[in-house]
Amino acid sequence: MVENFDEWFHDILENANITDSRYPIKGMAVWMPYGFQIRKHSMNIIKKLLDKDHEEVLFPMLVPETELAKEGIHVKGFEDEVYWVTKGGQTDLNEHLALRPTSETAIYPMYSLWIRTHIDLPIKMYQIVNTFRYETKHTRPLIRVREITTFKEAHTAHATKDESDEQIQDFIEIYKEFFDDLGLPYLISKRPEWDKFPGADYTMAFDVIMPNGKTLQIGTIHNLGQTFAKTFDITFEDKDGQHKLVYQTCAGLSDRVIASVIGIHGDDKGLRLPPKVSPNQVTIIPILFKKGKEEVLAKCAEIKEQLEAEGIRVNLDDRDIRPGKKFNDWELKGTPIKLELGPRDLENNITIAMRRDEEEKIEIPLDDALADNVIELLNKSQGNLSEIAWDFQAEHVKFTENIDEISELVEAGNVVKFYWCGDEAIGKEIEEKTGYDILGIQEEISEGKCIASDNDAKYIALIAKTY
Numbered sequence: 126m127v128e129n130f131d132e133w134f135h136d137i138l139e140n141a142n143i144t145d146s147r148y149p150i151k152g153m154a155v156w157m158p159y160g161f162q163i164r165k166h167s168m169n170i171i172k173k174l175l176d177k178d179h180e181e182v183l184f185p186m187l188v189p190e191t192e193l194a195k196e197g198i199h200v201k202g203f204e205d206e207v208y209w210v211t212k213g214g215q216t217d218l219n220e221h222l223a224l225r226p227t228s229e230t231a232i233y234p235m236y237s238l239w240i241r242t243h244i245d246l247p248i249k250m251y252q253i254v255n256t257f258r259y260e261t262k263h264t265r266p267l268i269r270v271r272e273i274t275t276f277k278e279a280h281t282a283h284a285t286k287d288e289s290d291e292q293i294q295d296f297i298e299i300y301k302e303f304f305d306d307l308g309l310p311y312l313i314s315k316r317p318e319w320d321k322f323p324g325a326d327y328t329m330a331f332d333v334i335m336p337n338g339k340t341l342q343i344g345t346i347h348n349l350g351q352t353f354a355k356t357f358d359i360t361f362e363d364k365d366g367q368h369k370l371v372y373q374t375c376a377g378l379s380d381r382v383i384a385s386v387i388g389i390h391g392d393d394k395g396l397r398l399p400p401k402v403s404p405n406q407v408t409i410i411p412i413l414f415k416k417g418k419e420e421v422l423a424k425c426a427e428i429k430e431q432l433e434a435e436g437i438r439v440n441l442d443d444r445d446i447r448p449g450k451k452f453n454d455w456e457l458k459g460t461p462i463k464l465e466l467g468p469r470d471l472e473n474n475i476t477i478a479m480r481r482d483e484e485e486k487i488e489i490p491l492d493d494a495l496a497d498n499v500i501e502l503l504n505k506s507q508g509n510l511s512e513i514a515w516d517f518q519a520e521h522v523k524f525t526e527n528i529d530e531i532s533e534l535v536e537a538g539n540v541v542k543f544y545w546c547g548d549e550a551i552g553k554e555i556e557e558k559t560g561y562d563i564l565g566i567q568e569e570i571s572e573g574k575c576i577a578s579d580n581d582a583k584y585i586a587l588i589a590k591t592y
């Protein structure tokens with residue numbers, strides 16, 4: 126799998142019924158039923174987290190050209206990626222309409238109307254929508270798509286810069302919690318100046334290391350300062366009667382999150398889904414013989430009911446096919462726990478539980494404690510997947526003080542930590558010399574020398590091969 130991760134990833138999407146990429150537009154795929162369920166459960170987790178202090182809204186998908194063009198730096202960053210609607214039926218439109226590549230230019234003109242005084246602040250809104258980016262880099266299902274089907278974008282406005290910086294920290298905490306629920310490890314860094322979001326003062330990013338050693342940016346949080354406030358005239362009357370510009374932030378996640386759940390937890394047999402996002406947390410597989418068939422099936426149905434009553438998502442696979450085939454199917458689809466029940470188990474009043482993340486089989490009594498026992502196994506499975514993934518990350522982040530060593534380390538599948546002075550020209554030189562991307566700054570330091578100059582080091586930075 127590690128040797129040929131891209132092929133593994135491509136095959137699993139099809140075999141596990143996640144997406145179908147045969148839709149006849151490049152970079153746009155169909156969410157298949159099983160994939161759709163994973164998407165739904167992960168979306169529900171982030172919604173719940175955001176709902177605590179953000180309001181969900183829904184803006185139109187089309188943005189007038191005049192609005193999109195208003196913010197110079199922003200539009201420059203996206204101009205090559207915008208799809209345009211230029212006709213309504215046979216009629217050429219007077220004003221071209223952009224399919225949102227992201228929604229700053231749709232939302233902020235409305236913020237300008239809504240925000241009047243300090244009482245209206247802060248504003249914290251989010252929407253989950255599809256966005257469109259005519260990506261020129263190699264497209265890959267879920268990872269780099271042209272229709273981002275599940276773009277979770279949050280947009281906030283504040284009275285002070287401090288509040289906007291605090292909001293960045295809040296988003297970091299929310300995203301951590303979200304990724305923790307998916308068992309995903311992450312590297313957080315402040316993107317270098319040349320790689321920040323178009324129009325942002327600074328960008329904080331979450332990256333994961335995929336099994337092939339390439340990093341994938343799975344979430345970004347941007348402090349927009351007052352750039353958009355100036356462009357869209359978003360002002361408020363403060364307590365002192367003065368009219369001031371707001372400070373803004375935005376943050377976004379996409380289908381890439383699902384790609385990393387699939388890639389990071391998967392193994393040679395297929396998916397290994399964390400219980401919190403798995404469509405079925407438990408799959409019951411009856412072992413049927415002619416004799417006692419009805420009894421076994423009836424017991425399986427009873428178990429299903431018993432577990433569902435405790436809020437567990439259960440699937441009873443009563444298809445008329447060999448049990449071996451069912452085991453393989455659910456191994457491929459990554460159900461966290463399989464419960465096997467045959468006539469002899471029924472006699473002994475037990476079921477055999479198999480965790481997808483471990484080989485061992487466990488006997489569980491079919492009694493009142495069944496649901497509790499299953500929940501305990503689900504929790505262990507969730508924790509174990511997360512631990513394995515964090516261990517993998519820890520083993521694949523290496524430090525060096527020698528620039529010539531970077532290539533060897535990255536080619537061996539690592540992300541490399543190094544001392545950097547923070548100078549943009551030196552940073553770009555490092556990228557050019559190594560052929561990799563500086564992900565960003567992880568922490569500030571006050572000792573050591575820059576890896577590529579005589580300057581004192583100011584930061585520990587990360588460099589990697591990126592998707």
Ligand code: PR8
Nearest residue numbers: 227268269270278342343344345375376377378379
């Ligand atoms: C913003 N505005 O837009 P961002 N395919 C899959 N995932 C993608 C793609 C793509 N083509 N492009 C980006 N992403 C801000 C924040 C509103 C919300 C994912 O930020 O351009 C990446 O994981 O950084 C990225 O971190 C996230 O969307 C947000 O996109």
